[in-house]
Amino acid sequence: MGVWRQVGQYSGLGFILPAAAFVGLAIGYGLDQWLHTGRVMELIFLFLGVAAGFVQIYRAAMRK
Numbered sequence: 001m002g003v004w005r006q007v008g009q010y011s012g013l014g015f016i017l018p019a020a021a022f023v024g025l026a027i028g029y030g031l032d033q034w035l036h037t038g039r040v041m042e043l044i045f046l047f048l049g050v051a052a053g054f055v056q057i058y059r060a061a062m063r064k
Contacts (some may be wrong), residue, residue: 024045024047027049029042
């Protein structure tokens with residue numbers, strides 16, 4: 001694998017967790033607005049997004 005390909009692959013890891021957390025937060029916010037549930041869905045989907053981000057970072061780090 002080339003050096004620049006590795007640089008690109010590992011520099012993208014820094015964006016995975018914030019992006020997953022933002023997507024989870026946005027989905028939760030949309031569901032809260034639709035279902036009028038306060039901030040319950042927002043928190044649930046935020047935690048699910050963070051967990052998904054960690055899983056993706058782990059998978060990417062374990063790839064050769």
